[in-house]
Amino acid sequence: MRKRIFYLFCLLSGGIATGQELAVADRLPADGKEGRYVERAANQSLLYTGELEPRYLNRLEGHPYLDTKEYRTGTLAFDGVVYPAVAMRLNVRLDRLVVLSPDKRLHVLIPSERVGFASLPEYDLFYMEPMGEKSAFPKGFYARLHDGKYALWKRSSKMLERKVEGLTMTDRFVERTSFWVCKEGVYYPVSGKRSLLRLFKEHGAELKRYIKEQGLSFGDGRERSLVRVLEYCETLNLR
Template sequence: MKLLFFALLLFAVSFDGLAQTVQSASPTPQNQPSYPISLYRQATKTESHLLNGPEYVDYRKVNRVGHQFFLQDQKAPGSVLYDGSWYHDVPMLYDLVLDQVVIVSNGFLMQKLIQEKVDAFVLGKHLFVAVTAQDSASNSALPVGFYDVLHDGNTKLLAKRIKLRTFAIEEMKEVEHYDVEDKFFVKKGNGYHQVSGGKSVYKVFGDKKKELKKYARAQKLNFRKAREASLLALVLQYDALQK
């Protein structure tokens, strides 16, 4: 995906530009009176641009097991590439049931970001990139949505973070459950392939199947108990074998 390269590039450039802006805008006797005003204007401009989506309603029930969000159900500072610009230290959450990025303003107001304007975001040290309908058309195995970039080398490993919302009657009352159903995709060459365990990975990496099987045995990889870590280990090893 070309988007991934540009997202990372813009992310690095925006941090550098932010540092230069702060340094050049340091208060001096000449500009000190206007400095707070300029900061206020910039802050309100940024806030108003992000807060143009609809309200997000937290649909969780009182009786529940788990929640719909990625990592935690409390807001956390993140960064988002929105409508062509990076915004940092944004209080946000990521709803895995709806595949929806949510931001929090004024400490409590939850709003959706407009999906089509979100190209990438960073939350909890995870970089997510958007796959559009155009991207999906050229890679039939990769549905539209946000993908967690686990490895971005010659071979790429992406995770589609998913939670399923189900209901069950327990002790005469309805209980809401949120279950993790992550999917993983490997990019080799020009195409993406969904992988779930050793067999599917060996099929994609047929040219190094023997070496990877030997590595998996030596490292005691367990795809049932630690699927994500095991998949990542094989992808990293495959890239290492290509050098």
């Protein structure tokens, strides 16, 4: 049961949203990621107070979000407090997490540095600064696709690109994606079969055989194949 308290009261002024009290979660899980935060969120209005997401023209081709423009419901850790059942989407053009107000009227950008994690059905999102093999990479949101001994992280960004064909001009979102594997505390860039074999050269022959037997593709099915290979690598190190 949720407590019955005041409904969200939103004011729009100069692209800023402000909120009053919202429903409170009666109970939250005490284990896993949530266990590192307080058990009870006193008030959810803080999530819906801030800068509004800019609107995009309907004529633009594609969308500026990680994988879908639809909102997904998940758990959000914000300012050390866990909020359940929050509708979210990641705007990778702005590199900002967007939350949808309960009345579905406001699309609010929340401060990235105050996000502990966002747990969604397909992946977890973290705002962090991972260290690469030779250099530090910019702070930003990374999607953790696999959480194991060798974690797999995905970083996406989208830029607007103009395409001209004859008399037709189209503005579209173009995505740039990179993947990182955390091995022994160090983040290594991976792009496909060759970079994986180089990273796990001690198991090169076994990995080649496994990839061939499983018919893994690093084209359209790259994410799934990367996860499958990492899961297999983890079993090899247990032998």
